[in-house]
Amino acid sequence: MEERPTSAAHDVAALGPVETHGHQAKIDMHHHYCAPQWREWAEHHGLVKREQLPPWAQLDTDAAIGFMDRAGVATAVLKPMLPARYPSSAQLREAINITLQSMIEVANSHPGRFAFYVPLFLDDPDASSWAVRRGLGQLGAVGVNVTANYGGVYLGDPAYDRVFHELNDHHAVVDTHPHNLPGCPPGAMTVPGIPNFMCDFLLDTTRAAVNMISRRTLDRFPDISVILPHAGGFLPSIATRMQALGRFCDPPVDPGAVRDHLQRFYYDTAGPMAPAATLLTQVPADRLLFGTDWPAAPADTVTDFALPALDADPAFTPEQLQGIYHDNALRLIPQLATV
Numbered sequence: 001m002e003e004r005p006t007s008a009a010h011d012v013a014a015l016g017p018v019e020t021h022g023h024q025a026k027i028d029m030h031h032h033y034c035a036p037q038w039r040e041w042a043e044h045h046g047l048v049k050r051e052q053l054p055p056w057a058q059l060d061t062d063a064a065i066g067f068m069d070r071a072g073v074a075t076a077v078l079k080p081m082l083p084a085r086y087p088s089s090a091q092l093r094e095a096i097n098i099t100l101q102s103m104i105e106v107a108n109s110h111p112g113r114f115a116f117y118v119p120l121f122l123d124d125p126d127a128s129s130w131a132v133r134r135g136l137g138q139l140g141a142v143g144v145n146v147t148a149n150y151g152g153v154y155l156g157d158p159a160y161d162r163v164f165h166e167l168n169d170h171h172a173v174v175d176t177h178p179h180n181l182p183g184c185p186p187g188a189m190t191v192p193g194i195p196n197f198m199c200d201f202l203l204d205t206t207r208a209a210v211n212m213i214s215r216r217t218l219d220r221f222p223d224i225s226v227i228l229p230h231a232g233g234f235l236p237s238i239a240t241r242m243q244a245l246g247r248f249c250d251p252p253v254d255p256g257a258v259r260d261h262l263q264r265f266y267y268d269t270a271g272p273m274a275p276a277a278t279l280l281t282q283v284p285a286d287r288l289l290f291g292t293d294w295p296a297a298p299a300d301t302v303t304d305f306a307l308p309a310l311d312a313d314p315a316f317t318p319e320q321l322q323g324i325y326h327d328n329a330l331r332l333i334p335q336l337a338t339v
Contacts, residue, residue, distance in 0.1 A: 027329040027336060028068070029175070030229055030270035030291025031076035033116070035102035036060070038082060038095060045091070047084040052187075056295035057081060061106055065113065067299050071292065071307065074326075075336055078103050078116040079145050079177060092127045100139055107339065115142045115339045117175050120163065123150035128163045136170045142333045143173030143225075148208035152182030156212035161220075168221040173333055175227045178204035197296075205233035210242065213261040214249050225332060227266040227289065231273035235262070239282045263287065266332065269324065270297070272306030276315040285320040286328050 034057035042048045050058075068076055080099045086092040096119055103116035118135030120128045135141040144167065146155065153159055155176065167174060178201035184190050190200050209228055212218065218226065228235065239262055246253030262282045270291035273279075279288075290310075292302045311321065330336055 025074040026072050026290050026325045028071075028073045028076040028292050028294070029227065029289040029329055030268045030293050031064070031073075031078055032056075032081055032294065032296050033064075033078035033103065033106075034058075034081040035099045037102045038098050041098055042082075042084050042095065047086070047095075053083070054296070056298075059295045061110070063295070065110065067292075067294055067302075068113065070299070071294075071303055073292070075112060075339060076114055076292075077142060077175075077333075077336070078106070078114055079175065080117065080119040082119055086121075089124050089127045092121060092124055093130060096121075096127070096131050097134070100135055100141070104139060112339060115333075115336055117141055117143050117145040117173075120144050120146050121150070122146055122155075122160045122163055123153070125160075125162050129166055132163065132166050132170065132172075136172060140335075142335050142339075143175050143227075145175045145177060148176055148178045148204040149182060154211040155208040156215040156217045158215070164217070164221050164224065168223045171223045173225045173227065175229075176205065176208060177229055178202070178208075178233070180204075202230060202233035205229060206235050206238070209233065209235045209261075209265065210238075213242070213258055214246075214251065214253050216257065216261075218261055218264050219257075225266060226264075227268060229268050229291065230271045230293075231269060231276075231279055231288075232265065232267045232283075235265075236279045236282050266328075269306075269310060272297075272301070272309055275309075276313050280315050285316070286323055286331070288320075288324045289329050289332070290325045 034053070039048070039050060039053070039057070043050055064076065080103065082095050082099055084095070086095060099119060103114070107114040107116060118131050118141040120131055122128055132144065136144070148155060180196050181190060181200045181204055184196065184200070190196055205228055209232060212226065239258060242253065243255035243258045246255060246258055263284060266287050266289055267279065267283060268289045268291035270293035292306070294302055297306070316324070
């Protein structure tokens with residue numbers, strides 16, 4: 001999760017009486033959520049200190065609805081945040097269950113406005129398998145959320161094959177998100193003065209994507225759909241480099257596999273994303289999904305910068321923008337039409 005320098009008070013204030021943004025009925029595929037019930041439970045068990053959580057993690061559903069109305073977002077898919085180290089698998093399951101129940105309550109209280117992902121911790125395969133069965137099989141989640149690496153073991157690694165087989169059986173949407181690079185202590189900056197979300201997060205996503213290409217993840221699990229955040233990190237920019245030099249990977253990567261996987265991943269626009277010309281040379285526009293990154297990204301960053309830049313990007317036609325804002329998400333997750 002991006003711990004950006006914003007305050008809850010500032011972000012709520014930013015939701016003041018301004019005109020809502022154009023392109024109404026957007027579907028936000030990258031919308032962070034920290035369950036208040038989880039915060040209380042985790043603090044009670046000594047797993048977190050409330051003051052150490054980013055201020056935006058304190059924002060409530062009313063703030064979310066206000067932001068969504070201002071940005072023209074009809075439905076947001078919640079990416080759950082559970083940032084703690086859990087000493088046991090049982091405690092991890094309890095944390096996941098508390099978060100799932102909270103997201104269900106939010107969705108039921110605001111029909112049509114929210115859907116949610118199941119949080120998975122792939123370094124605990126038993127808890128992840130349980131969460132897949134509970135969240136996807138029983139509670140109506142529209143996909144799962146995973147991080148790019150767990151303790152330096154990146155997506156695509158065979159260590160995660162057991163869970164990915166189950167996800168493949170569910171035809172699951174696998175939403176990914178970066179974090180600090182391996183070896184970076186919690187709360188530390190890799191480069192002093194440069195927040196990790198500025199560069200490191202993009203590299204973390206890129207490493208995961210390249211590893212999945214190298215391990216032919218989408219070939220081995222053809223019924224999953226993988227979403228890369230922040231327009232795929234650096235992946236679109238190094239696609240040609242990977243095609244030329246993939247033979248030096250272990251196992252070697254065929255250039256055709258690079259092109260194939262790039263066109264099969266999905267990419268969200270959270271960030272804000274860079275101008276799209278490079279991305280569209282590698283990826284069909286129907287693989288792009290709208291994402292705000294709120295509340296990790298402050299409201300004014302989304303409404304005053306990211307959205308105008310997306311609307312004005314000369315690489316997109318109006319029809320493609322309609323797909324990015326709404327239609328592509330519905331094709332990927334038809335369930336969003338009935339939440």
